[in-house]
Amino acid sequence: AQSVTQPDIHITVSEGASLELRCNYSYGATPYLFWYVQSPGQGLQLLLKYFSGDTLVQGIKGFEAEFKRSQSSFNLRKPSVHWSDAAEYFCAVGINTGGFKTIFGAGTRLFVKA
């Protein structure tokens, strides 16, 4: 069955430090992969997506993610975290069911300390 695993429930990083959020997926066909961010009281916002081509994907707010087929991973990175990046981050996989369905991971909450 298709699934997305985010191994870290929460992560704390210092402001200015680098960040990597892990994501592993399970899907038999070519995956369509996404990262969303959810700030308190706000809806989810798409950070970036991978469909095909270059396995390193650039997104908004300085985020990037790398697709590694051999590891079934799509980790999110940022070289220098800002306090405003504190939020919940969701990895998701898009699957073809005749239509198109998005399956989300459980999320990783990012805390940023000064």
Next chain:
Amino acid sequence: EAGVAQSPRYKIIEKRQSVAFWCNPISGHATLYWYQQILGQGPKLLIQFQNNGVVDDSQLPKDRFSAERLKGVDSTLKIQPAKLEDSAVYLCASSSGGGVIETQYFGPGTRLLVL
């Protein structure tokens, strides 16, 4: 451009009562989604509409949940009767089409607490 609108933002009801949520998608978006997000979990798709037709409702508990999208614009999600386990945030999203390349835009959600 106005985003996805949802109301109410918060709702508290007792179990066995009924409740309804409303969603107005971005103008011109053909596809509308309802997700349920239980605390500590990612969003789970309940139902997807393409215009006013249902594309996927495989995870909608049809014995108590219903949804409609009249005229292919705004949508209502209803729960009747509510159970304690229905406590969650209900997210509405829309996209211009239903394909994998379409970006989904999410509303702020309705937080439901069932006592």
